[in-house]
Amino acid sequence: MDFSRVDLSDDDRQFRDDVRALLRELVTEEVLRRDRETGDNFDEGVHLALGAAGYLEREWRPEADGGFSRVRRRIWEQEKRRFHVPWVTWGTTAMVARSVDRFATPEVRDEVLPRVFSGHVRMCLGYTEPEGGSDIATCKTRAVREDGSTWVINGAKMFTTGAHNCQYVFLITNTDPAAPKHQSLTMFLVPLDTPGIEIQGIRTVDGDRTNIVYYSDVRVDDRYRLGEVNGGWTVLREPLNAEHGAVAAADDGLADVSIMMHQAGFMADALDRVAGRVAETGPDGRRLLDDQSVAYRLGRSAARMEAALSTPSIFGRVAIAQAMRDISPDLMDIIGVASSLPLGTDGAADDGGAEYVYRFAPLVGIYGGTLEVFRNMIAQYALGLGKPKYAASQ
Structure with a gap:
């Protein structure tokens, strides 16, 4: 590097x-x-x-x-x-x-x-389903060709973040339930003002808004189909790889080494605020930083963060999310009970930085696929350990 x-x-x-x-x-x-x-x-x-x-x-x-x-x-x-x-x-x-x-x-x-x-058109991702989890290829949202030029779509999608501010959804559908799951998918760019679409907001623990979107007899013209019928996996693969962070490193060093760097910025800000707070002299003339356990824990958090920020590709995507989960409780504990007050609250120890990262960290380990999924991908494709077996031992 x-x-x-x-x-x-x-x-x-x-x-x-x-x-x-x-x-x-x-x-x-x-x-x-x-x-x-x-x-x-x-x-x-x-x-x-x-x-x-x-x-x-x-x-x-x-x-x-x-x-x-x-x-x-x-x-x-x-x-x-x-x-x-x-x-x-x-x-x-x-x-x-x-x-x-x-x-x-x-x-x-x-x-x-x-x-x-x-800026007048925005688009969101219609991937995950209420019962589908991270395996979006198990798609059950159905698109049935009504005639030569119209498709009828029925189903529901979870975590369609931004749908209420968007004009189109990049929607994965199942057009052949009898086919193998990666050969049954067709992608559409569906206008969100089409009759039969209902968007319902969901607030997550970190305060973000996402959505569940229902599709009830939604009629979409065939011109909004992207790629071939049952060839949706080809259309989906490039943006899915980008969302997962599975992209090649840049030779010039001028690109992020992994995805989730935006989210990692909140972690870096929180650590900087805590470092500034513990370096202040209190009413008793002492600094928290003079306590060796505080200095050790703060230094350990900084080292973990720097290692995560320097880790490339999908490995870095896991490292950043895990570092946020590991570091945020330590930062809150170092500066005491006032760290539990959120941003904008009178008396918040660090203006709510560590508290926000603490609430944000679990979601960073879910966005774009869970950490468990990424760890399995690393084990299977990078370490050659084979596919995981979830069946109970006989």
Whole structure:
């Protein structure tokens, strides 16, 4: 891993300063307060402003097609995190847009992509089902061809985060129940204003909002099908790999080494706040940091975090989520009972940073697939240990 600093050109420094000025103007305390209250991880005003300024399209496109250079892409990603830009809905939109660009008809591409770049169209992921868990290939949501140009969809999807702020859902359906599960899937880009779709909000323990979405006799034109009938796994594989973090490392060192780095930023902020708090001199003239057990536990937490942030690919996805689970209780214990007060509460020991990470950590181990699933993937595909056997021993 290359830890060397990147020397910025004058133009790149100006780009960084321009990004900071724009984000400082857009991501106000009111935006952050509203995002905490709604749990949406999305702000339409900010999103539309970034679209109008061209940042969404430049982030999505490769440099050869007018996108950011590698250095500017890294600057952009880092500054978005520093300002805590509500980002999740753009993350799902960007993933789905790549499948739309590759598999949709020219008519649907022209309908969707320009408005994705302007910020007026957002897209969410319709994968998980109420009884399906992380194995999305066991899909039971049915799509039946009514005639040559219309499909009728019935079923339900869990954890469709951002659906209430989106215009389309990237929906996995079963079009041949008799076929093997990876050969029975067909993907659709379903307009969310279609009759028969009902979106119900769910709040998670960390305060985020996700959704369960019901599909009741939803009629979708065949032009919204992505890829071949029963060929949905091919369409799904690339965005699914991106969500899992199973992507190749960048040769230039200017990309995240694993997924979940945005979430890890909250952990880093919390640790910094706790470190600042224990270094303060109390009324008795002493610092918590002078207690060797406090210094040891804080140092251990920092070392675990740095190791997790440096771990690549799906290994890092596991390491970050596990580090958050391990570190957050220690941080709360170090600064005492006032650490249990949430962000914005009078008397919160560290402005609620460690408490938020404590509530957030279990969800980070579920988003995009559970840690158990990823550990099985590592065991099976990286270590060659074979498939797990869940049947009871005879």
